[in-house]
Amino acid sequence: MTAYRYDGSFAGFLTCVWDALEKGIEPAAFLLFEDGPTLWVEREVATDQERARRLYAALGKRTSGRFRHFIAWGFLTCLPERELALFTLIRRGMTQGKRAAMDLSDPVMARVMLAYQKLATEQDHLKGFVRFSELEGALVGEIEPKNRVLPILAPHFAARFSGERLALYDRTHREAFFSVKGRWRIIPVEEFSMGPAGAEERGFRAMWRQYYRAIAIEGRINPKCQSTHLPKRYRHVMTEFMTDGDAPAELGPAQTEGRSLTERTQGS
Secondary structure, three states: OEEEEEOOOHHHHHHHHHHHHHHOOOEEEEEEOOOOOOOOEEEEOOOOHHHHHHHHHHHHHHOOHHHHHHHHHHOOOOOOOHHHHHHHHHHHHHHHOHHHHOOOOOHHHHHHHHHHHHHHHHHHHHHHHOOOEEEOOEEEEEEOOOOOOHHHHHHHHHHHOOOOEEEEEEOOOOEEEEEEOOEEEEEEOOOOOOOOOOHHHHHHHHHHHHHHHHHOOHHHOOHHHHHHHOOHHHHHHOHHHEOOOOOEOOOOHHHHHOOOOOOOOOOO
């Protein structure tokens, strides 16, 4: 058995799959170039865009466009050893065709499907929970997702704010999405800082918080219901839950449903 080393990209993974299928190799693991040594026999594979494209196209023909999409999104999940699971599904799809493509009775398919559903839920939530602040003429925000959702969110926000300059940083995966008038790209970024908000931005944030404190009905506060509609794990990167010193703010119950007037939040 062989451990494949690649650059971490989807095209790089598909190149490894091509190589394994062509040579009849059973992968023991998929590692990044920078990962530490292992006891497996290792095989480094350089990304081949043409081979990756051909395999992706062939997979769609042998199975379906839906299954091909499922594999692509599965690669973005935080499923442990996701490459091994996806390799199993791709090989099965290429050999057995549509019959094996969506067999939920298979434990490998079931694991990837669950991870896929969690990814889909997270990216859908973040379309509503991402907060952009206006800093020096650009809209800037941060997220800390479990899955690598930035490639899915990027075209959405680039189209939504096509006339703006955008920057959205993924703290988990250390990459950032940059967009200028609808043209965008994602690049690795080891360190990122939004910088201090200007006086006007801080003023609007303060008014936003005060508004929700004023309309809150003390007798109807329901933290459990709030957490259902806005999970707590998203709040630490949402500006209405932060003070200007980046400490959690005490807010009224209605704030979980709100949208900033100047932070230009995308509606859910």
